[in-house]
Amino acid sequence: MLDGALLVRRQRVPLRLSAASYLGGLVFGLALAALILVQLGVPAAALWQEFVVQTFLTSQGLGQTVTAMIPLVLVGLGTALALRVQFWNIGIEGQLWLGAMAATWVSILDLGPEPLRLPLMLALSMLAGALWIALPLALKLLWGVSEVISTLLLGSIAFFWVQHQLFGAWRDGTTGFPTSPTLDATERLPLLGWGQVHAGLWLALAAVVLAAAVIGVTRLGFYARAVGANRRAARAAGLPVLLTVAIFVLGSGALCGLAGAVIVTGTEFRLSQSIGAGYLFSGIVIAYLARSNPLAVLVVSFLLGGLYTAGGVLKVFYGISEAMVLLVQGVVLLSVLCAQLFADYRVVARRPQ
Template identity: 45%
Template sequence: MSTPETATGAFAIVPRTGRARAAWQSLRIVPLLEPRQTVSRAMRATVYLSALFLAGVLSVALLVWAGVPAGDLWRELSSVAFNSPRALASVLAQTAPLVVAGLATSIAFRVGFWNIGIEGQMILGAVLATAVAVYDIGPEPLRLPLMALAACLGGMAWIAGPGWLKARLSMSEVITTLLLNYVAFNLLLHLLYGPWQDPASRFPHSEQFAAAERLPRLGWQNLTWSVPLAAGLALALWWVMSKSRLGYLLDLLRHNRHMAHALGVPVAGISIAAVLGSGAVGGLAGFTIVAGIESRLTQDFFVGYLFSGILIAFLARNNPVGVVVAAFFLATLMMLGQSLQVFFGIPFALIRLIQAIFIISVAGSEFFLGYRMHWRRAA
């Protein structure tokens, strides 16, 4: 515990005793924080790259401490994780659903609606898409678009309730969207252990989708159309957010709801549109996974996307292009983690720790973008 005269600032490290303390006290250096008005692109890039570098150094130190020879580490990771087309394809395959889930989260966050129900919306989207596939609804050439549409409707239906409850009864959407995840999950289990159980294996997942019900392959590695779908969606949302009138109004809403209302902006309508849009994209994320990756409805296709979606939206500051970058970053971390496990037999807990170091470094670096630090002697 520091005594009153040494408590010079939240970030000051004060030597406790002896000559060092005396010297320190004669200096009395304290950090002063000044909010930055603007941040240049170069500044932003420098800060993020420094954060990644710092995380890299910390991670390597950890790995070397865990017994991995440093030379091997670099050789293995640079040769396999980054240079092989197969590795890149794996990262992209993981990126696509993360992008869609991140976009879904960020749309709602943009209007201050804390949608913690992405997983529930993904489940409903995937369930309705699977219903189209299982019951062979519509002609085959239209099957995939119908599945996508059904997924959007499913996601929207699942977020409509919390949206209405918030608008009418001011009920916290954090609670309602979160709890509806469990309802959706139990519906999923009911279907998979009941009417939709795979008739071929009698295991609790749906039947395998027919060729017309799967997103086609791109013809490069094992990638499917989920990758261009995610990229296209991000691009479209980027246009809406930064170029369209709606995007401008959304920004206005976020900054000052009351002023927007006073100016005659249809605040309620725009908020509802954004919330339903978030649900629709969430449903589409479910579709991307069942039709683009799993080719059937499984029990845990959605697991982890709630947390990842929030993380991505946060890192990207709800910017659709940022979402793509953040999702790629997260997918690379997952892939790196697998490589480390496979190459060096490192325990999974250490992989998690390294992933956390990267995420905390990048998230923490935001501080330096928000504030300028001055070190000066205290009066």
């Protein structure tokens, strides 16, 4: 007879088991989401067409998915870098807002010559994101203040700062709406000739390749793995713990700030109140599902972008409310997250003595 069972964490998760858990969770989540949508009046025959064919197998749908993927890659990669050194960046949206504001500021003041204005907007957005996360980093390293609280509060401050600017000095005088003036043509990321896909794709891919190279083959990547595994042991071994944490956390803020500039210069072409909504949830989910692996971040971001694209189709063509679309997306993502339990842990039976 059995006296119970224990969940024992695996020291190493086999690739085959991890892939099977991902696939199983995805299939279960999609099946549950399909049941919900059918109950809401979406024809069952249309689900495959909307979720797979129109999203991934047509040129227009794939272009929309890739466009949605670009900022997701940046925020997911930024979150993954911070998690590498056990720093919980819950202020993703705040750093994104600061990056978007920095890019908008350059545009409004017409800083620099026109040919260099777009690179200046992108560079300042990264600097703004890094500076916005620098304060929680300092509080964490100097006095042990929880970064969960400090980054989250700074995210709220950034949002209210954006509100102050959009309802004040940066309000578009031509429309009167709380948005910034539209960017000039020279201040926008060029399109690649495939729907709305823009040159931000190259920035996202370059960030992934650079992060993978740093983590995989450099000494800094080894330091980060050691710090993430056991910071106290890494310090006792003489590794540069503070420097490693600072580089990865500041890089996290810079990537999130760049995501804000990419949204402003690539898709929205102005600063609005809604550009940062939802990216905190997305960044954490992407980093967790990818296990902080930069190449896996790219794959998960692509799939999540497809899920968001399908959600937009459901709202437009089937009258599904925003709340129900978020519910369906949450069901799929939560199923995949829960399925990781079967990969991360194994069940050990306890027998009576």
